[in-house]
Amino acid sequence: MGDVPLLPTWGPDVAGPGLPAASPRAVRSLRSRGSELASAETQIETVSRVDLSAMPYAGSFERALRENGWARLEPAPIEIFQINLGKLCNMSCRHCHVDAGPDRSDEVMDPATVEACLAAIDRCGAHTVDLTGGAPELNPSFRTLVDALVSRGKHVIDRCNLTILLTASHRDLPEWFAKRGVELVCSLPHNRRRNTDIQRGDGTFEKSITALRLLNAAGYGKGDPGRRLTLVTNPAGAFLPANQAAMEREWKESLEREHGVTFDRLLALNNMPISRYLEWLEETGNLKRYMELLVTSFNAGTIAGLMCRNTISVSWDGRIFDCDFNQMLELPAVASDGSGFHVWDFDPAVLAARPVVVGRHCFGCTAGAGSSCGGAIES
Amino acid sequence: MDTYYKPEHLSHFASIAEGNKALAEKFFSYYGAVFADGALSVREKALIALAVAHTVQCPYCIDAYSQECLKNGSDLEQMTEALHVAVAIRGGASLVHGVQMLEHVKKSSM
Numbered sequence: 362m363g364d365v366p367l368l369p370t371w372g373p374d375v376a377g378p379g380l381p382a383a384s385p386r387a388v389r390s391l392r393s394r395g396s397e398l399a400s401a402e403t404q405i406e407t408v409s410r411v412d413l414s415a416m417p418y419a420g421s422f423e424r425a426l427r428e429n430g431w432a433r434l435e436p437a438p439i440e441i442f443q444i445n446l447g448k449l450c451n452m453s454c455r456h457c458h459v460d461a462g463p464d465r466s467d468e469v470m471d472p473a474t475v476e477a478c479l480a481a482i483d484r485c486g487a488h489t490v491d492l493t494g495g496a497p498e499l500n501p502s503f504r505t506l507v508d509a510l511v512s513r514g515k516h517v518i519d520r521c522n523l524t525i526l527l528t529a530s531h532r533d534l535p536e537w538f539a540k541r542g543v544e545l546v547c548s549l550p551h552n553r554r555r556n557t558d559i560q561r562g563d564g565t566f567e568k569s570i571t572a573l574r575l576l577n578a579a580g581y582g583k584g585d586p587g588r589r590l591t592l593v594t595n596p597a598g599a600f601l602p603a604n605q606a607a608m609e610r611e612w613k614e615s616l617e618r619e620h621g622v623t624f625d626r627l628l629a630l631n632n633m634p635i636s637r638y639l640e641w642l643e644e645t646g647n648l649k650r651y652m653e654l655l656v657t658s659f660n661a662g663t664i665a666g667l668m669c670r671n672t673i674s675v676s677w678d679g680r681i682f683d684c685d686f687n688q689m690l691e692l693p694a695v696a697s698d699g700s701g702f703h704v705w706d707f708d709p710a711v712l713a714a715r716p717v718v719v720g721r722h723c724f725g726c727t728a729g730a731g732s733s734c735g736g737a738i739e740s
Numbered sequence: 741m742d743t744y745y746k747p748e749h750l751s752h753f754a755s756i757a758e759g760n761k762a763l764a765e766k767f768f769s770y771y772g773a774v775f776a777d778g779a780l781s782v783r784e785k786a787l788i789a790l791a792v793a794h795t796v797q798c799p800y801c802i803d804a805y806s807q808e809c810l811k812n813g814s815d816l817e818q819m820t821e822a823l824h825v826a827v828a829i830r831g832g833a834s835l836v837h838g839v840q841m842l843e844h845v846k847k848s849s850m
């Protein structure tokens with residue numbers, strides 16, 4: 362028999378009693394693991410099962426809207442046409458609401474659908490086209506699409522995960538983007554290594570900083586409106602981001618001081634109870650607490666500015682949704698007669714007359730200062 | 741009372757106004773002003789609060805300011821460093837009194 366230690370042996374290298382092991386940093390997609398949560402229906406059920414009856418509005422988003430003067434969520438004119446070019450991604454982050462990853466190469470928008478998007482953009486008059494994914498740059502039509510949009514005079518936003526810019530076939534992208542005035546909205550979970558690598562995998566922070574240096578060298582992040590570099594942060598855990606403006610100030614200061622990189626603006630997004638973040642909430646026993654936090658943080662002042670009001674979101678297979686979140690939950694936009702919209706043949710007038718499809722996950726967008734693709738809604 | 745500390749006391753903090761509304765209002769408005777963004781950022785103030793919370797060993801404050809630190813963009817490393825500042829001052833405060841001890845010893849020993 363070995364010695365019985367008199368004192369517990371936990372120390373810096375040994376997990377202490379009762380402390381859960383750190384959750385895995387990057388994960389494989391829910392789909393590739395055959396997880397039940399890969400199904401959108403299961404995700405919706407999981408969130409709706411949470412008992413929120415004692416919470417404001419009894420946890421019903423429809424009721425929260427109604428009691429704040431919105432019988433239905435009417436869209437405003439379309440300003441932003443968002444295209445999800447596919448679920449394929451070079452990364453596979455812990456919190457991804459898309460369940461994106463390297464294994465999802467079969468869900469990528471084909472050239473014919475890309476063409477149909479261009480025709481649709483011409484018809485609906487959006488001034489901005491927002492490209493997302495997955496890693497949108499991995500779509501073989503990506504560069505053709507950006508060029509077609511730029512020649513139409515559209516403002517193009519690329520939602521970039523930074524690390525893709527270090528891969529061989531994308532090394533030239535910073536210069537390429539700069540020539541075309543593409544706005545870059547890049548996700549960086551945190552301004553320090555630890556919380557970035559927790560979400561995105563070890564080494565991600567270093568790579569992201571290298572990518573930011575490349576972007577700075579191409580003229581991005583230096584106050585030039587034609588080369589705007591926006592960073593997007595979202596919490597590495599079950600809490601809401603606080604003051605976006607104060608964080609921006611501190612990030613600018615610390616990223617420049619510690620790493621010599623600059624950027625133009627910081628957006629703080631809330632995590633949505635969808636897909637892999639939902640899985641994390643469930644696994645760590647945080648789901649109820651997080652949903653309660655979202656509901657008690659409901660802020661009616663954010664409703665008018667919700668992105669689903671001025672944005673439409675097209676999926677890789679050409680269906681039209683009110684937003685990327687509804688897209689991942691398989692909740693397509695519906696006309697008053699119950700039919701869906703497809704990028705090939707939709708009627709902008711009928712689309713404009715639809716109410717936005719909402720659900721409990723929407724509390725993620727209205728919590729605190731609000732959260733949309735444009736960051737906090739209320740400053 | 742079956743236990744002294746209850747987590748729900750934190751969210752019921754405002755009920756302390758029951759015995760004296762005017763003083764509670766003064767306290768809470770002062771408290772709010774202290775933590776507003778100022779010459780120090782909200783994040784820095786939350787780190788100081790976290791360190792003090794551990795010094796006064798208040799579980800309510802530890803709970804509240806762990807969350808507040810994360811929300812305002814601090815990470816575990818920064819929070820742990822803040823804590824060690826409190827620990828160092830606490831330890832140092834004991835140890836520096838050792839100089840009094842030393843004087844006593846020197847004075848009363850051969």
Ligand code: SF4
Pocket residue numbers: 450451452453454456457458459460461462494495496522548
């Ligand atoms: S969060 Fe972004 S970078 Fe990470 S896996 Fe999802 S799509 Fe890819």
Ligand code: SF4
Pocket residue numbers: 667668669670683684685686687717718719720722723724726727
């Ligand atoms: S998830 Fe957010 S953006 Fe989407 S429909 Fe709900 S409120 Fe609108």
